[in-house]
Amino acid sequence: QQQVKQSPQSLIVQKGGISIINCAYENTAFDYFPWYQQFPGKGPALLIAIRPDVSEKKEGRFTISFNKSAKQFSLHIMDSQPGDSATYFCAASGGSSNTGKLIFGQGTTLQVKP
Amino acid sequence: KAGVTQTPRYLIKTRGQQVTLSCSPISGHRSVSWYQQTPGQGLQFLFEYFSETQRNKGNFPGRFSGRQFSNSRSEMNVSTLELGDSALYLCASSTGTSGSVSTDTQYFGPGTRLTVL
Numbered sequence: 650q651q652q653v654k655q656s657p658q659s660l661i662v663q664k665g666g667i668s669i670i671n672c673a674y675e676n677t678a679f680d681y682f683p684w685y686q687q688f689p690g691k692g693p694a695l696l697i698a699i700r701p702d703v704s705e706k707k708e709g710r711f712t713i714s715f716n717k718s719a720k721q722f723s724l725h726i727m728d729s730q731p732g733d734s735a736t737y738f739c740a741a742s743g744g745s746s747n748t749g750k751l752i753f754g755q756g757t758t759l760q761v762k763p
Numbered sequence: 764k765a766g767v768t769q770t771p772r773y774l775i776k777t778r779g780q781q782v783t784l785s786c787s788p789i790s791g792h793r794s795v796s797w798y799q800q801t802p803g804q805g806l807q808f809l810f811e812y813f814s815e816t817q818r819n820k821g822n823f824p825g826r827f828s829g830r831q832f833s834n835s836r837s838e839m840n841v842s843t844l845e846l847g848d849s850a851l852y853l854c855a856s857s858t859g860t861s862g863s864v865s866t867d868t869q870y871f872g873p874g875t876r877l878t879v880l
């Protein structure tokens with residue numbers, strides 16, 4: 650019940666296209682859903698995050714869509730650029746047993762072709 | 764502000780040895796969480812320390828331990844290393860005051876790449 654399932658495992662998109670990564674969770678105690686971006690040799694960096702009281706959050710070219718009833722959330726990268734090529738992780742947290750803890754999806758390796 | 768620093772960045776050990784990794788959080792942060800990242804298992808939570816106390820622990824064997832000092836710097840130790848312990852070990856710091864990641868954003872360091880031969 651603590652799992653977060655992420656798909657696809659890898660994604661190839663043309664420059665200017667839309668990249669979409671999906672995640673699903675089971676634990677209804679989760680109340681925070683961040684997305685992290687990781688480049689090779691670096692630690693994950695927070696990209697954007699959402700709480701379940703809103704259905705969508707947009708920051709620049711990055712948008713999170715959140716469906717509370719389906720227990721799913723997704724990251725959309727608009728106008729994808731080669732510099733967006735990285736590994737993306739969705740995560741979740743919340744509930745008394747998850748103090749200081751993020752539960753991560755398995756990651757999606759995104760390649761944006763020029 | 765300086766970011767989270769981890770030392771060493773790379774480490775090679777042999778089976779049976781023990782290793783200590785260090786993490787210095789962002790100035791003013793009092794919480795340090797540790798994660799193990801492997802290609803097969805992804806990012807998995809090891810433990811979290813706040814004000815020198817372990818506040819949460821993941822599902823790892825007792826060979827994995829940690830501690831936090833009064834200046835918030837943290838160390839993790841792995842004893843009796845196994846081949847499967849080869850991984851990138853990441854620490855993340857936050858203010859930690861609420862205990863909830865939703866209000867205490869975690870900022871990750873670059874990690875320590877541990878190779879066990």
